[in-house]
Amino acid sequence: MLKIENLCASVAGKKILRGVNLHVKAGEVHAIMGPNGAGKSTLSNVLAGRDAYTVTTGTVLFHGQDLLAMKPEERAWAGVFLAFQYPVEIPGVNNTYLLKAALNAKRKHQGLSQLDAFDFLKMVKEKAKLVDMDESFLSRSVNEGFSGGEKKRNEIFQMAVLEPTLALLDETDSGLDIDALRVVAGGVNQFRSADRAIVMITHYQRLLDYIVPDVVHVFSDGRILKSGDRHLAMELEKRGYDWVKEEATHG
Amino acid sequence: MSDNEALQNELNKHEYAAGFVTDIEQETLAPGLDVSVIRHISNIKREPEWLLNWRLQAFEHWQTMIEPHWPKVDYPAIDYQAISYYSAPKDNSDGPKTLADVDPELLRTYEKLGIPLREQEMLAGVKEIAVDAVFDSVSVATTFKSKLKKAGVIFCPFSEAVQEYPELIQQYLGTVVPASDNFYAALNAAVFTDGSFVFIPKGVRCPMELSTYFRINAANTGQFERTLIIAEEGATVSYLEGCTAPMRDENQLHAAVVELIALDDAYIKYSTVQNWYPGDENGVGGIYNFVTKRGECRGKRARISWTQVETGSAITWKYPSCVLLGDESVGEFYSVAVTSHCQQADTGTKMIHIGKNTRSTIISKGISAGRSQQSYRGLVRIEAQAEGARNHSQCDSLLLGDRCGAHTFPYIEVKNPTAILEHEASTSRIGEDQLFYCQQRGLSEEDATSTIVNGFCKDVFDVLPMEFAVEANRLMELSLEGAVG
Ligand SMILES: Nc1ncnc2c1ncn2[C@@H]1O[C@H](COP(=O)(O)OP(=O)(O)OP(=O)(O)O)[C@@H](O)[C@H]1O
Ligand SMILES: [Mg+2]
Numbered sequence: 247m248l249k250i251e252n253l254c255a256s257v258a259g260k261k262i263l264r265g266v267n268l269h270v271k272a273g274e275v276h277a278i279m280g281p282n283g284a285g286k287s288t289l290s291n292v293l294a295g296r297d298a299y300t301v302t303t304g305t306v307l308f309h310g311q312d313l314l315a316m317k318p319e320e321r322a323w324a325g326v327f328l329a330f331q332y333p334v335e336i337p338g339v340n341n342t343y344l345l346k347a348a349l350n351a352k353r354k355h356q357g358l359s360q361l362d363a364f365d366f367l368k369m370v371k372e373k374a375k376l377v378d379m380d381e382s383f384l385s386r387s388v389n390e391g392f393s394g395g396e397k398k399r400n401e402i403f404q405m406a407v408l409e410p411t412l413a414l415l416d417e418t419d420s421g422l423d424i425d426a427l428r429v430v431a432g433g434v435n436q437f438r439s440a441d442r443a444i445v446m447i448t449h450y451q452r453l454l455d456y457i458v459p460d461v462v463h464v465f466s467d468g469r470i471l472k473s474g475d476r477h478l479a480m481e482l483e484k485r486g487y488d489w490v491k492e493e494a495t496h497g
Numbered sequence: 498m499s500d501n502e503a504l505q506n507e508l509n510k511h512e513y514a515a516g517f518v519t520d521i522e523q524e525t526l527a528p529g530l531d532v533s534v535i536r537h538i539s540n541i542k543r544e545p546e547w548l549l550n551w552r553l554q555a556f557e558h559w560q561t562m563i564e565p566h567w568p569k570v571d572y573p574a575i576d577y578q579a580i581s582y583y584s585a586p587k588d589n590s591d592g593p594k595t596l597a598d599v600d601p602e603l604l605r606t607y608e609k610l611g612i613p614l615r616e617q618e619m620l621a622g623v624k625e626i627a628v629d630a631v632f633d634s635v636s637v638a639t640t641f642k643s644k645l646k647k648a649g650v651i652f653c654p655f656s657e658a659v660q661e662y663p664e665l666i667q668q669y670l671g672t673v674v675p676a677s678d679n680f681y682a683a684l685n686a687a688v689f690t691d692g693s694f695v696f697i698p699k700g701v702r703c704p705m706e707l708s709t710y711f712r713i714n715a716a717n718t719g720q721f722e723r724t725l726i727i728a729e730e731g732a733t734v735s736y737l738e739g740c741t742a743p744m745r746d747e748n749q750l751h752a753a754v755v756e757l758i759a760l761d762d763a764y765i766k767y768s769t770v771q772n773w774y775p776g777d778e779n780g781v782g783g784i785y786n787f788v789t790k791r792g793e794c795r796g797k798r799a800r801i802s803w804t805q806v807e808t809g810s811a812i813t814w815k816y817p818s819c820v821l822l823g824d825e826s827v828g829e830f831y832s833v834a835v836t837s838h839c840q841q842a843d844t845g846t847k848m849i850h851i852g853k854n855t856r857s858t859i860i861s862k863g864i865s866a867g868r869s870q871q872s873y874r875g876l877v878r879i880e881a882q883a884e885g886a887r888n889h890s891q892c893d894s895l896l897l898g899d900r901c902g903a904h905t906f907p908y909i910e911v912k913n914p915t916a917i918l919e920h921e922a923s924t925s926r927i928g929e930d931q932l933f934y935c936q937q938r939g940l941s942e943e944d945a946t947s948t949i950v951n952g953f954c955k956d957v958f959d960v961l962p963m964e965f966a967v968e969a970n971r972l973m974e975l976s977l978e979g980a981v982g
Contacts (some may be wrong), residue, residue, distance in 0.1 A: 294937050298929070318936035319945075328937050334930045338952030347948060348938035387952065388934075404938065 247273045247443050248412060252302030254468075255292045262288045264468035266304070268445075270412070275444045277454055277479060280465030281330075281487050286447045287331050289465070290414045294328040295321050308412065322348070323355040327410030329401035331417045331447075336388040341400070344388050345407050352408070373406040377433040387497060394421035402433050413437070415446040419453040431456030451483040464490045513774055514975070516744030519714050520605045524632070525584040528717060532556065534582050535687055538926035541583070542656050542690075545663060548670075552867070555676035555686030561678045568843035569872045569904060570812050572748070572785065580750060582688045584715035599638050606632075609742060612710045614638050626737075627652055629709040631722055634690035641705065648704045650734075651696040657725055665696060669727055673756035673793045673820070681752040681814075682789040685721045691752070691855055692722035697732035697763075702843040706735050706962060711751075713742035713773075713784070719750040726756070728763035730796065735766040735962060740809065742774040746782045753788045761796030761823065763925060767803065767920040768965055769817075772972055773809035780839030783811025790817035794826030794852075802829040803846065804960055806969040808976040811840060816874065816958070817846035821855035822882075832958040833969070835950075835976045836869035836901070845875035845906075850886040859890040862954045872904040879916040886916045892978035894924040895953050897946070897977070947974045 248270040255259070255263040262285045268364050270276055285407055292299045293306065295318035306313040312322060339457055350360045361369075374381060389397050405413055405427050415434070419427055434457050438444065446457065454462070462478040463470045466487060471494040472478070482490070525533060535556055539549040564575070586600055596604075596614060607614050607630055614628060629642035629652065636654030641852035651662065659666055676686035692707040713720050728734055742749065751773060757765050767790075776783025786809070790800035795891050800850035803817040821829025857877065865871045871894070879886045894903035903924050911918065928947060935945035950973065951958065958966055 294933075296933050316639055317942075318933060319939050319941050322939035330934065330937075334934045336931050336934065336952055338955030339948055343947065344935065344938060344940075347944065348935075351939045351941065351944065372750055408938065413779060468924065 247309060248445075249305075250309040251305045253289075253292070253306060254302045255299050256302060257288065257299050261302075262299075262468050263292065266469050268463070268470060269446060271336055272411070272443055273440045274461065275438065275446070275457060275459045276464045277459040278445065278447045278465050279449065279462065279479060279482055281290050283463060284466050285468040286465050287416055290328055290416045290445075290447065293321075293363060293414060294318060294326060310324050318480045319351065320410075322410075322440045323352045325411035327408055329398075329405060329413065329415045329418050331420070333389050333397040335390045335392075337390050339388050341386055341388050342367070342384045344401060345370065345404060349408060355386060370407060374403060377403045378401050378429045395423060395426050399430055402430050406437060411442050413442070414445045415444065417447055417449065419448050419450060420464050427453065428456060451479045456463055466491055466494075508545060513744055515610055515741035515772065516774060517609065518743045519602060521600060521602045521714075522587040522588050523715050525715055525718060526581050528581045529578050530580070530582060530759050538583055538688060538690060541638045542659065544659055547667065547676045548659065550937045551671070552678060555683050558677045559680070559683035559687055562683055564680050564849070568814050568874070569836050569870065570814065570841040570843050571810055572841075575750065575785070577684075578933070579717070581718040582721070583690055583727070584633040584718040585745070586632060586637060588691060596638055596640070598710070598877065603632060603637050606712070606714075607710070608713070610710070612642060612739075617699040626706045626708055628691045629654060630706075631691055631709060631711045633695070633713060633715050633718055633720060636691045645704070649698045649701050650703050651694065652707050653694055654904060655689075655692040655694050655725065658725075662694070662696070665727070666694070669756070669758055671723060671756075673754040673758060673791050674754050674789050676947050679789060681755050681787040685723065685752050685754045685787050685789070688799065690725045691961065692724045692753070694724075695726040695734060695736060697734045698727045699729040700731045702732070703734040706737055708737035708739065711740040716745060717749070718759070719752065723751050724753070724755040726765055726767070727758045728760065728765050730761045731763060732760075733764045736768070737962060738767070738769045740771055740849065742784055744774050744777075744782065748776075748783060748785055750785045750787070751810075755788070755790040755817075755901065757792030757801055759792065759794050759796060759799035759801050759826075759931070762798045762800075763796060764800045765792060766802045766962075767792070767817070768962055769803075769805040769807070769967055770968055770972065771805065771807045771809050771813070775809050775838065775840050775976075776811040778838045780811065784809065784839070786810035786813045788815040790815065791820065792818070792822050792828070793820045794855075796826070797823040798825045798827075799823050799851075800827040800829070802831070802960075804831045804957070805833070806957075806961070806972065807832070807834040807844065810842070813840075813842040813844050815844045816846055818849065820849045820851065821857065822851050824852040825854045826852055827855070827972060830857075830859045830861070831960050832861045833864070833954045833957045833973070835864045835866070835973055836871045837866040837976055838869060839867065840869040841871070842869075843872045843874055845873045848878070848888060849877040850879045850883040850888070851879075854885040855883060857888045859888070859892070860956050861892045862957055863892070863903055864897065864950055864953070864977070865894065865903050866897035868900045870902045870904075871924060872906060874906040874908075876908040876910070877918060878910040878917075883913050884915050886913065888916075888918045890918075890920045890923045891956075895950065895954065896924065899926075927936060943974075944978075946977060950977060
């Protein structure tokens, strides 16, 4: 589904991504772990098409299409979703309104009819239940005045509504309390299916107890240093990242 | 659709939709301004002697005045002798008749603009709305007059009111905005040609929304209209005003005066969607909109509310104000102003607290794009006798791009120590992070922009009459098209 080859990117003249290679197949869950500032969020932003990041070399194919040639909204229509590490507040814009506009834009692109308000609301309420989100959040302004954890929950709620095929979850677990983590992870697990893939960035092995990954990658200094199965995450939790870096330079 | 067609559609979208010219025979006075022009206008209108004298006095005073230069706007000197002060469709010279007599070309014009002039054609389920259509210097049609009359409401062209209700006109004209008030108000008093007159008698709640639609058509003419709205004790009215003009390379002057009078417990809600031609992307052409709007809460507990969405005009100079004379009276100003390309706007409000326990609210949202310049200029004055006055002001500016400017000039004069004033102001640039967030969810850059801008304006849009909210939204999208990036 997703094929990243030798991806290099910089921001504000600074080289951040230094040759990322990553293949993700439909149905898979990949976890990316790595030290602060390694470039994990940069990778997710580049995949989502953020303007501030300049791709210098490399290719990204999504379902065989050149993802890097597409505008952010085109990537969204094609099925890419990014759950932001820091979701932004948009004052005065109703949460449900944004989702409806987003979903209808996607449907329009796919040549489908616009959802009517009634059907849409019904669907949205079901999805809110899925992540145990109070209905009052539906009519509030996007993320405005939401607590840290509420923002993260809202991201997964949006994912559930928009039904992407590739979900990039950037530290969705950070800021969630223990119960919320379980609920949100439950939402993500329900979302898992044979034709969808998830790439989740996290600092904590704990998340992987709930959402069991097929592959775990160690991301450092702008590239993937090591990949393994879920046991790699457990080892990282115990030993930190230094040994991986060492291994990479010596091996 | 072929690529070419798609491109064409795209280009059309960018055009100012109301920019067409109506091809109709008009009677237009030769350019120039002197006593004879004023006598001529007054004569066409068969005005009483006192009104002619009022005009002549205003003219005399105007000649001693100089154009104000304190607004933060920049334009070449206006040659007042190069403007024609009267232009009307030819067969309209003896006043508007029934709709059946109105030139079909004019009816088509309003149809194109989406203004309903045929009463019976109002769609089922759509709320009825009475329209006074002012075309250049005259009113060409007014709808629902008889239905309103049954409720005791007078809604007619100003010229007609001068004939039919001279005592009301004489009693109220110029009592809120005196003929000598300012340069443009004086000019208007001298040469005004038409406008709307509204009178809601004691205890009457106007049964439908009233609206006046101003259209400039003729070239080289100025439009100088007056609106006078009186709500007697306990009366209520919601009045809407809309404006458009053809696209022309020359600037055209629009200098209107609006006077509102609210007696005890009366409520006047005055909403404007101002969409005068703003000029092209290089700042060529467009309307100079120099307008004086003022309402007086003359009675106790009276309430006047100005709501405006301003997207048009090359230059706007306008400060809808409230004079809060009656005890416990309320003044409100809710404004969204959008400027793009080379538009300039210096706009805001004045709240003058005189009565006891008077309250005022100001919410102003300014959006600047392109190379436009926008200023908020607002005055809150608490007079010595205004015990217990309160004001809340909130002025927010949003910048799109880095070539535009936003400025705020708040003036506060407090002569009574019991006053409570709150003032909040902010200026922000539209967030790249917000845009990206919306785009990531699937909105195009333009939809993302208008969504964020709409959110920014929500406090004002929430108080717009339903009919206008949709229109305002659409205009704002048009006005901001291509403004980002
Ligand atoms: N817009 C920007 N301008 C300048 N530097 C940036 C910008 N965005 C990211 N960086 C820098 O790029 C590097 C990688 O940042 P990134 O956010 O991708 O790290 P991360 O791996 O997600 O870290 P964390 O685990 O803390 O979230 C950091 O050093 C960061 O300061
Ligand atoms: Mg990060």
